[in-house]
Amino acid sequence: RYSLFYKRLKNIEENEGGLDKFSKSYKTFGVNQFVDGGVYCKEWAPGAEAVFLTGDFNGWNAFSHPYKKAEYGKWELFIPPGEDGFPPVPHGSKLKVVIRAQNGELLYRISPWARYVVRYEGQVNYDWVHWNPPLPYIRRHHSPKRLKSLRIYESHVGIASPEGKIASYKNFTYNVLPRIKDLGYNCVQLMAIMEHAYYASFGYQVTSFFAASSRYGTPDDLKELIDVAHSMGITVLLDVVHSHASKNSEDGLNKFDGTDSCFFHSGPRGNHQLWDSRLFDYSNWEVLRFLLSNLRMWIEDYGFDGFRFDGVTSMLYHNHGIGMGFSGDYNEYFGLQVDEDALCYLMLANYMTGLLHPECITIAEDVSGMPALCRPVAEGGGGFDYRLAMAIPDKWIQIIKELKDEEWNMGNIVYTLTNRRSEEKYIAYAESHDQALVGDKTLAFRLMDAEMYTNMSVFSPLTPVIDRGMQLHKMIRLITHTLGGDGYLNFMGNEFGHPEWLDFPRKGNNESYHYARRQFNLTEDHLLRYRFLNAFDKDMNKLEERFGWLASPPAFVTEKHESNKVIAFERASLIFIFNFHPYQSYVDYRVGSLFKYKILLDSDAPEYGGHQRLDHSTEYFSEEYPHNYRHNSLMV
Numbered sequence: 001r002y003s004l005f006y007k008r009l010k011n012i013e014e015n016e017g018g019l020d021k022f023s024k025s026y027k028t029f030g031v032n033q034f035v036d037g038g039v040y041c042k043e044w045a046p047g048a049e050a051v052f053l054t055g056d057f058n059g060w061n062a063f064s065h066p067y068k069k070a071e072y073g074k075w076e077l078f079i080p081p082g083e084d085g086f087p088p089v090p091h092g093s094k095l096k097v098v099i100r101a102q103n104g105e106l107l108y109r110i111s112p113w114a115r116y117v118v119r120y121e122g123q124v125n126y127d128w129v130h131w132n133p134p135l136p137y138i139r140r141h142h143s144p145k146r147l148k149s150l151r152i153y154e155s156h157v158g159i160a161s162p163e164g165k166i167a168s169y170k171n172f173t174y175n176v177l178p179r180i181k182d183l184g185y186n187c188v189q190l191m192a193i194m195e196h197a198y199y200a201s202f203g204y205q206v207t208s209f210f211a212a213s214s215r216y217g218t219p220d221d222l223k224e225l226i227d228v229a230h231s232m233g234i235t236v237l238l239d240v241v242h243s244h245a246s247k248n249s250e251d252g253l254n255k256f257d258g259t260d261s262c263f264f265h266s267g268p269r270g271n272h273q274l275w276d277s278r279l280f281d282y283s284n285w286e287v288l289r290f291l292l293s294n295l296r297m298w299i300e301d302y303g304f305d306g307f308r309f310d311g312v313t314s315m316l317y318h319n320h321g322i323g324m325g326f327s328g329d330y331n332e333y334f335g336l337q338v339d340e341d342a343l344c345y346l347m348l349a350n351y352m353t354g355l356l357h358p359e360c361i362t363i364a365e366d367v368s369g370m371p372a373l374c375r376p377v378a379e380g381g382g383g384f385d386y387r388l389a390m391a392i393p394d395k396w397i398q399i400i401k402e403l404k405d406e407e408w409n410m411g412n413i414v415y416t417l418t419n420r421r422s423e424e425k426y427i428a429y430a431e432s433h434d435q436a437l438v439g440d441k442t443l444a445f446r447l448m449d450a451e452m453y454t455n456m457s458v459f460s461p462l463t464p465v466i467d468r469g470m471q472l473h474k475m476i477r478l479i480t481h482t483l484g485g486d487g488y489l490n491f492m493g494n495e496f497g498h499p500e501w502l503d504f505p506r507k508g509n510n511e512s513y514h515y516a517r518r519q520f521n522l523t524e525d526h527l528l529r530y531r532f533l534n535a536f537d538k539d540m541n542k543l544e545e546r547f548g549w550l551a552s553p554p555a556f557v558t559e560k561h562e563s564n565k566v567i568a569f570e571r572a573s574l575i576f577i578f579n580f581h582p583y584q585s586y587v588d589y590r591v592g593s594l595f596k597y598k599i600l601l602d603s604d605a606p607e608y609g610g611h612q613r614l615d616h617s618t619e620y621f622s623e624e625y626p627h628n629y630r631h632n633s634l635m636v
Helices: 002-016 169-182 219-231 285-302 312-316 340-356 391-402 410-418 443-453 464-483 520-524 530-547
Strands: 030-033 039-044 050-055 074-079 094-100 106-109 127-129 150-156 187-191 208-212 235-240 306-309 361-364 386-388 425-428 487-491 556-561 566-571 574-579 590-593 632-635
Touching: 002 340, 050 074, 150 169, 150 530, 169 219, 208 219, 208 285, 219 235, 219 285, 235 285, 235 361, 285 340, 306 340, 312 340, 340 361, 391 410, 391 443, 391 464, 410 464, 410 556, 410 566, 425 464, 443 464, 464 487, 464 530, 464 566, 464 574, 520 530, 556 590, 566 590, 574 590
Parallel strands: 150 187, 150 487, 187 235, 235 306, 306 361, 361 386, 386 425, 425 487
Antiparallel strands: 030 039, 039 074, 050 094, 094 106, 094 127, 556 566, 566 574, 590 632
8 A cells, every 4th residue: 555655745746846746736636726826727537528617707708718738637828917907907897717618518617726616596506606805814823743643623604693594604603612612622624615515415425526515605714714723722623524524406517517427436436325415536637636636725725723534434435334244353454445546635635735735634534443544654554633433422412212220231321431442532521513423323312302492491300310411421422532532523402402403495395494503602601400410511621631641641440340330440540439329329339540639520410410428628538559550549
């Protein structure tokens, strides 16, 4: 794998002047304004017979501005400035690339490199709008230093409001970012930014890879959002989708030049049978140029600090992981079933971002457990910094759905939370956007279900269902945060047990926005119990900020007692003790320890909706009494 990567890298250096120049192609492809006022246009359309540029600037004359054919399927056009010196293609004007296909058909397309596309009211398809404002947004703040402890707030701009509508970049900047900062998260991961025609796809059916979604505002609005986040010390990651693309052709990449092989594999290999989308040909030189330039544009033009790569499992294997149950056997990862071209692209992507922007962070969404995916490329690894610990949320769902409280297996919980590849970093999470979607349930909804509608008021009785649900919600998130990995992720709203599910407007729900919103106002109502869960999440993050357990070596587990339902472990000079027994409390419970301790965080505290059964002024002294692999122990 490393030899294939090195061969590709060497070819780029010899034929393109190096990775730096190769990945800067976003500055020359598409339609780009030159300093002298002229416009330079460039496209890759190997299957086209002829290419033209048309739009508002030439009265939509389809043939007045033909491109000149260059080598390797490229087409170029230079439009000089007007006699008055003004740019020939004004800011805000509509454009189309006209492709004459091999069968003679004229195809009106949006450039794959378009920076801004808009769907106007009453229209089905998006329009390409030339974005070159006379006074572009200028960044004022530098990116934060690379984080040691990553506490990620997974976010979707469009649903980030209690109102039943598509929220804006401005709303997120001024209403949501302060909330994220207050909760103690130091990183925001933005979903559904790359333009997607179908809102309900959650941003995973991308149509324009270089365009920030216009449904939330302008490109400058997004730049401001990222800049303001940086001013707060918040790192911003982009949820990037390079695993597949929308099948749209009128306003997408599909059949851009009239063939089914431009950017994608032709035939069945170029189609994902479950996602109904197109699959990139990662062995193609121009596809590598397109995708690598795409990453660089998001970093350098917008100020993103890294990426969460979606659908990595689908990229890594020719079968896309469909129907596979990965056991960890190395034969599953090193054979003909692996798409080495896709893996080589990921290695190039991580190498490039690390070379040109060492502060950047990359995260892989891989369910297969590919070995060395998060080791440096120089070691033959995939080059990612982190991978998502995707087994953890599945384990919590399985436990809550299938087991009585008395049947919870402490050893199995600890095994799932600690079962990760040595020397590879993991992002732990109890639930993400996947569990919030319609058809699934969040942890809070699984635990409390219908009673969330009637018994979340402080004036209603604290029923056994609500009491159990709130306590387990806190405990599950804390043990995942502290034992599950080297970073932590939470999907917006889940920190306070957001009620109901997430469902975007579609025909099946009468195009309703009722479930496509986040009711942050629930935490501000002191008569509702949501504020207790919100406060616990905040203090949990603040404690991590103080002690840095996510950046510390893995925890040392001293106890996983099945009959007592107790788990105890040490990490970052702290002792974490969890009692998962449904009805048994303990007095004078012995725990292995090294030092003197005081309570720092207690899920049973009244400010978190607990029963205040512990005295926080108590000091716990260890004594020379060996217990659970420790020479000293203490009683709690």
